[in-house]
Amino acid sequence: MKEHQNAENRNPRPSLIWYLENTIIDETFEEEDNGVTSNALTFPRLGREHLNARLSCQASNTNLSPPPSKVIILNINLRPLSVQIVKKQEQLSAYRSLEVECIVTGSRPAPEITWWIGSKPLRDNVINFSQSNLTRSVVQLVPEAQDHERLLICHAENPHLRAKSLEDTWKLDVQYVPIVSLKMSFSKKSNHIAEGDDVYLECTARANPRPSKFFWFKQVGYANRAQRQRRGFCERAKPGAAKCRNDSGEYKCAAQNDEGKATSNPVNLQVTYPPVCISSKNSQVFVVLEKETIELICEVNSSPPPDHFMWSFNNSKEYIDIDPKLEIKCLNFCYFTQISNVQD
Structure with missing residues (x-):
């Protein structure tokens, strides 16, 4: 001076x-x-x-x-002497609000205090108040799952001495419910899954702490077993291969840890197989008079549903094509109704 x-x-x-x-x-x-x-x-x-x-x-x-x-x-600009985030908790629960306080000492005039999570500034719900050479800053923090292992930063600087800034950090341990996703994969390149093909359902869970259990569901029922926790935060489970038509349906998986339980997106598995006559009506004998009109029903089970039917007599090698304009009805199975005049 x-x-x-x-x-x-x-x-x-x-x-x-x-x-x-x-x-x-x-x-x-x-x-x-x-x-x-x-x-x-x-x-x-x-x-x-x-x-x-x-x-x-x-x-x-x-x-x-x-x-x-x-x-x-003498009115002197003074840099901050200390910055401290007080009461750093070992663990936080995601989406649960808490107050975090930072104390700054030694700055004159009062420092500018800013909060950050990683590179993201926290501008809302921050209150600063000063007394003598001590300034307190309180932020209302609502940590999210993606904030796990990020640094919460309290940064203090004198507006006239910005090169002399100080900060304190807190590495967050955010506990959160598993984030679960389900995907399907199969060995062959075709998009159609036939009986006998190897099909795998893979359940992935990102969680902290690690999932302690996995659950499998088919449509509305419980389908499989719990699975023990594995290493890492990315957990995977494979129930096996779908090899028969009864494996068709909507699948979901769920993962559970100390924070709660969450369910994945649904995956629909459709196993294709050729038409099969329904056994209860596979063979029937009809006795009719000449030129009498009768109704014959052919019922089959298939995936996808059939789009064409053919008829023949059991003593003939020839098949009669059905007019495609006639109606084919499909519910859980398909049937076609043929009304004909029986002649010699």
């Missing part, structure tokens, strides 16, 4: 002396030819101890009157 004081046109010429409080710190004044006396003070290192100190320059050329003086009160 530099201060310069002059005294002009005094007779005899005055002495100019700098005081810090009541202590002389510089009495090396200069007398110039124009009658001016000056004392340029260089203060090498201002410290915290000089805050609000009285710096005065006195001009004196007689003992008969009190010396005139000029007083400066």
Whole structure:
């Protein structure tokens, strides 16, 4: 710091002396030819101890009157001395609100305090209040699953001394319900799954803590077993291969940990197989009169449903094609109704 004081046109010429409080710190004044006396003070290192100190320059050329003086009160910008996030918890639950407090000491004027999770600033629900050389900042934090293992940062800086900023960090351990997804894969490249093909359902769960159980569901019923936890936060389970038509249906999986249980997206497995006559009506004998009209029903089970039927007599090798304009009805099975006049 530099201060310069002059005294002009005094007779005899005055002495100019700098005081810090009541202590002389510089009495090396200069007398110039124009009658001016000056004392340029260089203060090498201002410290915290000089805050609000009285710096005065006195001009004196007689003992008969009190010396005139000029007083400066030192108002110093001070960097933060410490930043601390208090009460860092070992574990947090995702989406549960909590207050986190940060204390900053030593800054003058009051520091600017900002909160961050990783590189994302937290601007909402932040309250700052100062008292003496201590500033408190409170943020209402609602951690999310993706915040696990990210750093919560309390950053403090004096607006006049930004290069002297300080910060404290807290590595978050966020506990959250499993995030579960289900996907289907199979060995062959075709999009159609036939009986006998190997089909795998893979359940993946991202969770903290690790899932302790896995569950499998087919349509509305419980389908499989619980599975023991595995290493890592990405858990996988494979129920096996779907090899028969009864494996068709909608599948889901679920994972459970100490935070709760969550269910995956549904996956629909459709196993294709050729038409098969329903056994209860596979063979029937009809006795009819000549030219009598009868109704014959052919019922089959298949996936996908049939789009074409053919008829024949059991003593004939020829098949009769059915008019495609006629209706084929499909519920859990397909049937076609043929009404005909029986002749010789």
